[in-house]
Amino acid sequence: MFPSITIVFPLLGNHLEPVQAVEVGLLTGIFGFISSTSAFWRAGLIDFQIAGFAVLFAAPMAVLGGYSSHFIPAQWMLVAIGVGLMGFSWMLFREGDNALSWNPETHPLP
Secondary structure, eight states: OTHHHHHHHHHTTOOOOHHHHHHHHHHHHHHHHHHHHHHHHHHTOOOHHHHHHHHHHHHHHHHHHHHHTTTSOHHHHHHHHHHHHHHHHHHHHHHHHHSOOOOTTTSOOO
16 A cells, blocks of 8 residues: 555656655555554454564674674675574474464454
C-alpha cells in the first residue's frame, strides 16, 4: 500500500526527485506501521517478551553495523546481515514453540 503514494503523486503532475519519493514512501509506511502496531496492542496480540528481546538485540547490532560499515566491504556486510537475520529468525521460531497459541475465543479481535 505505501508505495502507491510515490506512484500517484508524479502522475498528478507533482514532480518528485528520487530522494523525495523515498521519503514520502517511508513516511507513509511509518504511519501504517504505527496504526497496525496500535491495533495489535489494543487487541492484546503482542508478545512483549519476544519484542523486548528483539529490541535488546537489534539496537546494539544497529550501532555495531553502522560503525563497522566504514571498515568492512559491502559484500561482506550483506553476508553478515543475512547470516544474522537467519540466526535471529531461528531464535524467534525456537521461542515461538514455547509460546501459547492464539485462540480467537479467548482473544477476540475488536
